[in-house]
Every structure is written in structure tokens, then in C-alpha cells.
Amino acid sequence: MIFYDSSIKTPCYICEEKLLRNNLELLDYVQKQSGAKIILALKGFAMWSTFPLVKQYLKGCTASGLHEALLAREEFAKDDKTKEVHTYSPAFKDEDIDEIARISDHIVFNSPKQLFRYCNRVKNINPYVSISLRINPEVSSSPKDIYNPCGTYSRLGTTLANFDEGVLEYIDGLNFHALCEQNVDALEEVLVAFKENFSKYFKGLKYINFGGGHHITKKGYDIEKLIRIIKEFKAKYDVEVYLEPGEAVGWETGVLVSTVLDIVHNGIDIAILDTSAEAHMPDTLAMPYRADVRGSGEAGEKKYNYRLGGNTCLAGDIMGDYSFDEPLKVGDKIIFEDQIHYTFVKNTTFNGIKLPSLVILKEDNTLHVTKEFGYEEYKNRLS
Numbered sequence: 001m002i003f004y005d006s007s008i009k010t011p012c013y014i015c016e017e018k019l020l021r022n023n024l025e026l027l028d029y030v031q032k033q034s035g036a037k038i039i040l041a042l043k044g045f046a047m048w049s050t051f052p053l054v055k056q057y058l059k060g061c062t063a064s065g066l067h068e069a070l071l072a073r074e075e076f077a078k079d080d081k082t083k084e085v086h087t088y089s090p091a092f093k094d095e096d097i098d099e100i101a102r103i104s105d106h107i108v109f110n111s112p113k114q115l116f117r118y119c120n121r122v123k124n125i126n127p128y129v130s131i132s133l134r135i136n137p138e139v140s141s142s143p144k145d146i147y148n149p150c151g152t153y154s155r156l157g158t159t160l161a162n163f164d165e166g167v168l169e170y171i172d173g174l175n176f177h178a179l180c181e182q183n184v185d186a187l188e189e190v191l192v193a194f195k196e197n198f199s200k201y202f203k204g205l206k207y208i209n210f211g212g213g214h215h216i217t218k219k220g221y222d223i224e225k226l227i228r229i230i231k232e233f234k235a236k237y238d239v240e241v242y243l244e245p246g247e248a249v250g251w252e253t254g255v256l257v258s259t260v261l262d263i264v265h266n267g268i269d270i271a272i273l274d275t276s277a278e279a280h281m282p283d284t285l286a287m288p289y290r291a292d293v294r295g296s297g298e299a300g301e302k303k304y305n306y307r308l309g310g311n312t313c314l315a316g317d318i319m320g321d322y323s324f325d326e327p328l329k330v331g332d333k334i335i336f337e338d339q340i341h342y343t344f345v346k347n348t349t350f351n352g353i354k355l356p357s358l359v360i361l362k363e364d365n366t367l368h369v370t371k372e373f374g375y376e377e378y379k380n381r382l383s
């Protein structure tokens, strides 16, 4: 299927509604079978023009601080009491907390100290707000330190040693977030430690939030086992269970399309694209990983080999080495697969490079450019 036409300006992200709906239907299956509530972590996917679709399935959003909470309230949970806004922050600030209290259904504190500092204040502003504490279960098999919320010296969540039983009179639930792109076995391991250390505090709680990092929509994820684990947990402790995936919502729902601007040669052939690994595909450098390019092979696998590079002046702005059946030429489109999660939410205007447009491929196969960016985005962040 040709899913873009050559008139579309690059760079652009194209999110395919049909693929997004497939993910949402799978997540909804987990909700219905297990009884868990699933909310969207805006950190990983925040294309709010798709929220009318996302809202048909998910129960709300999880936000990290004021701005994500505002977006959740405005675009997901406006005038809709059935949708929830959960707000967590590694540390809340005096200047933000009152507004957060007004627009949040759950507030999740990172430490007992923050909880004691703000609990009465947020309850005075919003008596309906539900208070939770984030636990660090100190177990994680997360593959990379930068993405391991339970690694050595982690600041995220309260360890058993730092738990203060004084929080129990204020909280309705506990949260943990310990996974990153992981299957259900990793969750099972975390739950063993979490239950061993904290189940003595579950009495009277209304919910436990299992965080994100569940790779539910990835092929091979053991969905039936997840459902079984949630059902057992709910039955044993008589609590609601929340999951708050980000990546699993946006997983393999679309692409980043770019154009070859020039091909230079310095020992190897190098194609310069109108996009940037640094500014538009940051996890390819941070994780790091090599994004798949449609129609390409590994370096050396096909006849024509190229290094793909970005259009910033950062030497390391490189997507990787790829091979193609035909030589690349100026004007060709390069399509990076699976670029809808943890991409545009992290984009920068580094080096003045243009932000990619945001495009939706609707279920009726029409393309809608929902946002184009220009010079203003660069200038307005500077003074």
C-alpha cells in the first residue's frame, strides 16, 4: 500500500489510525478479561489529535507534572467524569501543586516527604483527589541503565528502607513502575518482591498501579499470562489494578518519512536526509538502537550501501548503516519504521532544524496533516 503521496512535505511522522486501533483493541481485551484499568502514559505518546480514538478504549492518562496533566485534562478528560488524570512527578513544586490538585484524579508522590508536604494542601483544594505513593520495588531486569527506574541509586520511588508507615492514613493506593519494553515474566519477578515487602500495607487500599513498560502490543507478549496475573492479584488483595503503558499504545503505529537531500562520499557513501537522529529520533542515539528502514537490509546485505545521516552539524547525527537493492538518489523517500512512540514527544529544534509535521493516516485512507512547524518553534524557545 502506498500510504503517502509525494506531495506530502517531509520530514513528517505518519500515525496510522488503523494500527493504533489494533493496539487499543488489544489493550481493551486485557482490560475486559482482567478487570484492570489501562491509562495512557503521555510521556511516550501524546499525539492528542488521536485522543478521540484512544478515549474509546482507555480510561485516562498518566501525566508527569503540570503540563502533561493539563493536556490530559483538556484533550482526554474534559467534562468526562469517566476518564481519569493521574499525575506523578519525581518532585512537585509549590508553584504547580495547586493547579495539579484541581485537575488531577490521582496524585502520586515519589517520597513520603513530598507526600507529607503537600497532602493536606491538595486535599483542601480537591477533596476527591486520590493519593498514592510510588514504591521502588528494587527489582528490575530493565535492559539499559538509562531506562531502569529501579537501578542503583535510582531517585524514582520509595524503597522499603525509606517507607514511612505514616503515609498509610493518607493513601488509597501504591504505584510502582519498574519495567521497560518487557514481557510478563519481568512483571512477575517484580511482583514477587513488591508483594513480599509491601503487601502488609495493602489492607484498606483501593488500588495498585503496576506502572508502564509492559510490551503488551509486541508480538509474542504473553497476554493470557498477564490477564491471569492481574486477576489473581485483584482477587487476592481486593484492589483495582492499573496499568499505564506509553510505548505499547504507540508501538508500530507509524513511521517517520524523510527525503534524501544529498549523497556524499568519504570512504563510504553517505546519504544526508532532511531529518535528524539527534532531534527527531533521539532514542536511536540514547538507547541506542538502529531503526528499521522500509525496503532496506543490514549493511552489506544488499548491493548498495549507505550510511544515513541527519541534517544537523552534529558529527554523531547518524541513523546507521543500511543497504538497498537500488542506488539511492536525491529526492528519494527514506521511511523509518515504528517512530510514533518516544519520538515527537522528545523532539527538539536543535541547530534550528525544522520539527517534522504530524500526520494521521485515517481509517478511510486519507492523510490529514494535523500540524506543521516552522521558524516560530525555533525562535519562541529562545530569547
Ligand SMILES: *Cc1c(COP(=O)(O)O)cnc(C)c1O
Binding pocket: 041, 043, 044, 062, 088, 177, 179, 180, 181, 211, 212, 213, 214, 244, 245, 246, 247, 248
Ligand atoms: C515512562 C513511564 C510510564 C510508561 O512507560 P512505557 O515504557 O512507555 O510503557 C508509565 N509510568 C511511569 C511512572 C513512567 O515513568
